[in-house]
Amino acid sequence: MKEKSIELLNKAIADELSAVHQYMYFHFHCDDQGYDLLANLFKRTAIEEMLHIELISERILFLKGDVEMKATTEVNKIHVVKDMLKLAKIMEESSANDYNKWANECSQNADSASKKLFESLVEDEERHYSQYDDEAENMVKFGDNYLALQSIERSKTVATTPPAGNQNKN
16 A cells, blocks of 8 residues: 555645745745844754655655655745744644644554654654744743844844954954
8 A cells, every 4th residue: 555655745745845935935034024033943944844855755766656746835925923933833733633644544554664754754843833832932921022132133243243345364
């Protein structure tokens, strides 16, 4: 029943591709607004999702399947950080739930390696969820000050960095 595993693995690739696109979109907008910590979190998560795609693709190829590179959803054009975090949590929770189900399906089809892969992905998705949940809680606790502090940190860095042509050369 390797065909079923290949089908599920390709669904996971579609999910991961959608996440990469969404998180990079959020990264660009957070970076543009000066929210460096959040921008970097979204970028790091997108990179982890790309690594997931690589692992999943290797498994599909081992099973002699073809890797489908189709995202499941279009990017949601969200610019409000609170809404970005809300969507990120929904995406991560949904992925973790799907991967748990798919691990069980692979197990029922005597594909323990794909089962283990899905289980490891669940752990990563749950960690991502937790990171986004922590950020959402920080926004509730600190309100707009939380984002203002990130912008201030960037302003301090920019203000204290010498222009490219004026750096002392030893």
